[in-house]
Amino acid sequence: MPNQPDERLDRRDFMIASLATIGASAALVADAGAANAQTLAQVQSQPPAGPPAGASSGTVYTGDTIRGKQVVSALNVDDLAPGQKHFLYFQGVQMPTGQYWYVSVTVAKGAKPGKRVVLVSGVHGDEMSSVHTVQSVMNQLDPRRMSGTVMAVTDVSRPALEGMQRRWPNEGRGADLIDMNREWPGNENGLTAPSRHAGLLFNRLLRPNADAAIDFHTGTTGFDVTAFNIAGMDVPAIKAMAELYPVGQIFDNHVYPGVLHNAFIDAGIPAFTPEIGAARVLNLEMAALFVEGTMNVLKHYGIVPGPMGRTGKDVGVFIGNSAFPILASKGGLVEHLVKLNDKVEAGQKVAVQRDSFGQVVAEYTSGVAGAVTGQRSDAMAEPGNPLVFILFHKPTLDGGETYPE
Incomplete structure (x- = not known):
């Protein structure tokens, strides 16, 4: 049949x-692509000069520590000491008990100034290979030899990760499951905890510290995907990054609003999404391809030294x-x-x-x-x-x- x-x-x-x-629909994609391309026209020549309007301009320490790591409710990586790695917790939205969901933040602050790249994973709670990829990149970095900053957030949707499930279990109107990758850029005064969590992270942690951003994902539970990048190839800065990965496919599409990489793009920050195989498993072989590609991106921006690894040209990428x-x-x-x-x-x-x-x-x-x-x-x-x-x-x-x- x-x-x-x-x-x-x-x-x-x-x-x-x-x-x-x-x-999303291709019509929406076409409109979003044109808008994103216009938004990013200035990004090709120079990065944003500073935190966007409304964002926190300085680091705010809550005074709390968790397992010896300081807690912040806002972060400006310029406030951190150069030539070091910094391990922090970001204070997100509150739970029903009044406690907070804390998000892990690792910052590799170069000894010299330079571009700032943000690496994100854990927006969906069942995507383990994406978390491992970001951790592996950060473990390779030596801030003493870097020019610029790399910030990693590996557990954005904490309650979803605790249950290794895709969506955030929300208690607003009885039990509900909310996909955090429909919530960006969020709203600090939104109607749901995930919306407020997204707003806090985007306004006070992610957007103010990014000249470029990569949001790592995998397939969801029950569905396997190959190694590929989702990227709006009509934007030169995004195209340049996506092509630096030795993976077999690129989905040339801006996709619909509400996903994190589009929130970055709307803020004038080039961003895209790698996809790293199946959910709930650790695919070390596939993750290694994205570690290699991400290191290429950091070399492209002059953050880390050294020759480029393999790229899409070396593997005959299909677009x-x-x-x-x-x-x-x-x-x-x-x-x-x-x-x-x-x-x-x-x-x-x-x-x-x-x-x-x-x-x-x-x-x-x-x-x-x-x-x-x-x-x-x-x-x-x-x-x-x-x-x-x-x-x-x-x-x-x-x-x-x-x-x-």
Whole structure:
């Protein structure tokens, strides 16, 4: 039974597969891309001169310490001693008990002045390889040999991470699950704790300390993705960073509002999103590719010395601007006939589905020629579940698609 390529996905359901920050209609993407490109026109020649209006201009220590690490409610990395690594906790939103969600912050402050790059992970709580990637980059840095600053935040959505689940469990109107990567730039006086948490982090920690930013993700629970970057390639500063990674695919798309990298872009800060395989596991081999690419970015900005590693050119990176979703039309056991990164042709069979008797109840084909970006890793599927995503290039974006996130 053929799949139905015209079916559309609600974006909350769509990534149950995280290709962790892709999304929205192409019309919205086109508008956002133009706006982002205009916003970033000045970023190509010089970084923002200082913290944006309304942001804290100095570091604020709460007076508390946690396991010997000082707690801040606002941070300006210029206040920190150069040539050192600094380990802090940022005070986020309060819990229902009145205690705080504290976020881990590592700052490698170079001995010499230079650009500031922010590395973020843990926006979704089930994405372990992204956390490990950021930790590995920070462990390689020697501030005594650096010019500039690298700041890492590895546990943004603390309550989601505690349960190793994608969404923040919110208690506003009974139990609810909120995706923090729909909340940026947040609102310090918002209607939910995740919105306020995002506002606090963005206004007082992330935005004031970034000349460029990278928000690391993985696929979500139940869905596996290949190694790729989500990046608006029409913006030169973003294109330059994304191409420095030795990964096989780039999704050339700005995606929809509410994701963290777009909040940075709207603030005039070039940013993009790497995607690092499956959720809830530690893929060391894939993470190493993104460590290498991130070190290339830091060399690109002159923050760390040394020759460039491998880049997208070395691995023949495939670039597409659209993702074709193949959705389950039946319930049953799914057998994939292609692998991640495989090239497929239009009409090629990519999966079959069997019922409890072992009989084939559905066959699924690709409606486009492209490369496999994501596959359902849970063996069972019900109608509407995404089974496969095909990255491809559409000459004219018509606004009729929903993209994975």
